[in-house]
Amino acid sequence: MSFPPADFRETPLENVTQACFGLSYFLAFGLEFAVLLRPGKALRLAGLVAGVAGLVAHTIYLGFHTPNLAAPGASLLAVAWVLAVFTWYGTLHHSRRAWGIYGWPFVLAILATARLAAIGEQTPAILQAPAWLTAERFWGGFHGLLVLASAVGAGVGCLASVMYLVQADRLRRKVAPLGGPKHLSLERLEQMNRRAVNVAFPLLTVGLLLGVVLLRQGHDVLDHWWNLKVLGTVGLWLVFLVLLYLRYGSRVSGRRLAALTIAAFVLMLLTLAAAHPFAEGGSP
Amino acid sequence: MNLRLIGCNFRSAAVDLREQLAFDAAKQERAVNELAARFGCEVVLLSTCNRVELTTAKPAGGRPFDRDLCAEFLSEVHGVAPERIAPLLYDHADGAAVRHLFRVASSLDSLVLGEGQIAGQVKQSFEAARRLGATGPLLNALFPFALRTAKRVRTETGITKGHVSVSSVAVDYVKQVFDTFADKTVLVIGAGKMGRLTLTHLKELKLGSILVTNRSPERAIETATACAGLAVPWDQLDDALVKADIVLSTTGAGEPIVTAKRYAERVAPRRTGTQVILDIAVPRDFDPGIHDGDRVCVFNIDDLSRVKEQTLSVRRRAIPLAEAIVESELKRFADDWTRRGHGPVIGKLTGEVDKLRTEVLTQLLPRLNGKLTDEDRKQIEGAFRLFQNKLLHGPIAALQEAGKDGQSGTLLESLKKLFRLE
Numbered sequence: 001m002s003f004p005p006a007d008f009r010e011t012p013l014e015n016v017t018q019a020c021f022g023l024s025y026f027l028a029f030g031l032e033f034a035v036l037l038r039p040g041k042a043l044r045l046a047g048l049v050a051g052v053a054g055l056v057a058h059t060i061y062l063g064f065h066t067p068n069l070a071a072p073g074a075s076l077l078a079v080a081w082v083l084a085v086f087t088w089y090g091t092l093h094h095s096r097r098a099w100g101i102y103g104w105p106f107v108l109a110i111l112a113t114a115r116l117a118a119i120g121e122q123t124p125a126i127l128q129a130p131a132w133l134t135a136e137r138f139w140g141g142f143h144g145l146l147v148l149a150s151a152v153g154a155g156v157g158c159l160a161s162v163m164y165l166v167q168a169d170r171l172r173r174k175v176a177p178l179g180g181p182k183h184l185s186l187e188r189l190e191q192m193n194r195r196a197v198n199v200a201f202p203l204l205t206v207g208l209l210l211g212v213v214l215l216r217q218g219h220d221v222l223d224h225w226w227n228l229k230v231l232g233t234v235g236l237w238l239v240f241l242v243l244l245y246l247r248y249g250s251r252v253s254g255r256r257l258a259a260l261t262i263a264a265f266v267l268m269l270l271t272l273a274a275a276h277p278f279a280e281g282g283s284p
Numbered sequence: 285m286n287l288r289l290i291g292c293n294f295r296s297a298a299v300d301l302r303e304q305l306a307f308d309a310a311k312q313e314r315a316v317n318e319l320a321a322r323f324g325c326e327v328v329l330l331s332t333c334n335r336v337e338l339t340t341a342k343p344a345g346g347r348p349f350d351r352d353l354c355a356e357f358l359s360e361v362h363g364v365a366p367e368r369i370a371p372l373l374y375d376h377a378d379g380a381a382v383r384h385l386f387r388v389a390s391s392l393d394s395l396v397l398g399e400g401q402i403a404g405q406v407k408q409s410f411e412a413a414r415r416l417g418a419t420g421p422l423l424n425a426l427f428p429f430a431l432r433t434a435k436r437v438r439t440e441t442g443i444t445k446g447h448v449s450v451s452s453v454a455v456d457y458v459k460q461v462f463d464t465f466a467d468k469t470v471l472v473i474g475a476g477k478m479g480r481l482t483l484t485h486l487k488e489l490k491l492g493s494i495l496v497t498n499r500s501p502e503r504a505i506e507t508a509t510a511c512a513g514l515a516v517p518w519d520q521l522d523d524a525l526v527k528a529d530i531v532l533s534t535t536g537a538g539e540p541i542v543t544a545k546r547y548a549e550r551v552a553p554r555r556t557g558t559q560v561i562l563d564i565a566v567p568r569d570f571d572p573g574i575h576d577g578d579r580v581c582v583f584n585i586d587d588l589s590r591v592k593e594q595t596l597s598v599r600r601r602a603i604p605l606a607e608a609i610v611e612s613e614l615k616r617f618a619d620d621w622t623r624r625g626h627g628p629v630i631g632k633l634t635g636e637v638d639k640l641r642t643e644v645l646t647q648l649l650p651r652l653n654g655k656l657t658d659e660d661r662k663q664i665e666g667a668f669r670l671f672q673n674k675l676l677h678g679p680i681a682a683l684q685e686a687g688k689d690g691q692s693g694t695l696l697e698s699l700k701k702l703f704r705l706e
Contacts, residue, residue, distance in 0.1 A: 168578045170577075171581050174575075177446070185461055185462055186462075186578075187557075253576075254578050
């Protein structure tokens, strides 16, 4: 059983492009911004509808172009999809809070990075479905999924960190509680960041170890240690380790932890955007 | 309309006189019953700490319930000389009375602009009068309109935005930092009046525990007992500060009790998480340099008062829109009331012409008997009904249009004479 079913493959849905959902997310962001200036149910509803439209287009796109997680652009598209779902749900759940104005630009930035990463990329971005689920590719796919899940965790942590920095700055300047958009409390944002990093770190650790094992089996590890993706992932793992140490082992301010989480996510993006060591010798 | 609204408020009368003229529930009930019986009018009596107002509606004829009668009545009830009361009373009639009531209910006439209690107080006064049978057609129509106006003003303008008391603003800031409060510890330093008020607001958040410290151990125990907290000796202030998530400081100390140096050395290194310090003492108890907006947030009385002023400024910007809503509702009420006034005349007019039509048809149809089919009869009856409607459309429309301009009186009289409706 493949997705989408064979009889759907030759449909107009196949023509859904990255521009379709990119523009929908941009519209959702614009409407969210408009709600802040002029609160109203109609605008809020329109923003949610634009978000749903983007998610549907994004899902259809990923359905027709099953992403090869080893391809930089494709893996970022998958991360962006999960974060778009998270942003949309947050917009619905935190209806009176400034959520979408942070979430949608974040998703758009990842999509833009995916677009840039795909330029000149040699690895096929689309898998010959559903080959990645076959036994010989299972562990490669599993490794990819773990790294992807940790990227989502880092993304959520980064989003919470950006909101934390804004809220802390508002408190530092003693901005009146009635002025501007309402933000989540510092405590809630810190909790969100902590949980995201706590989940992302073990996933990244297991994903990284699995990647090393796969490299040893199929290739000579020493041939690939200098690969940007491998170096970036190891660096990222170390950043996460430092982040956890600072949080639990040392009394570092929330602002510094937030800044480090943002740095970790940027490193994660660069790592995902780099060419995979398997690109030359096949696919995971 | 024959509507009067007479009373005094915080602008026209000093607080000592307002205190003397205030009504408790029992007194209010007696006064409403007495007024309705003595003057034969509809009455609603509104008595709050900032105003005493009587809204009366009386059928045409007889002496209207005016300022002097009101002063005499209030004097009788409260035992204050009428000469003292009369000059402080304002007296609004008809449209001006409606406008005043709508503005009061919408809190446009309140001491604190946009305060949320007045609409409820207006509603309670009206409900009380209605229960006593002291309201009639006019006030039963007017007060729901006033409450609807208040609701529109509240929801369509920013007039109730934010908080305007220092203690409420302090709680707003605390909510910017914390999400849950059941696991939070509050430390109360000192026992000032403002501190107790703020603590009352904070307790609504369902706090985990309360610690109280004071230079005087007796006062610490007294305050701790009053707020179900735990008294902490003054010399353990630093330890208490380490434990506390929220600090409420209201001492009367002449200089800061916690300097930036003391905080950095004895408190900050031992603490995790953010701490909010509400320093509402004058002079300040905490060095403002401690504030960083991340690990420690210090809000002093100036910060809280500034927010209060900003909130009022935002509310003031909503006044033009609120006044426009009051004017539009005033017009709607006037139209509605005029329409209600025309109802009986229009009903009588329609009934008279209906009777004439039936009489003519009753004479005509038997004469044509045998020559008409059922369809023909229906056609003739329909034509007569159409003729009646067209004939009456002009006068009724003219009456309604004149009513909108408030000049329907002459026309109404003419119609009554023309169609012999008396």
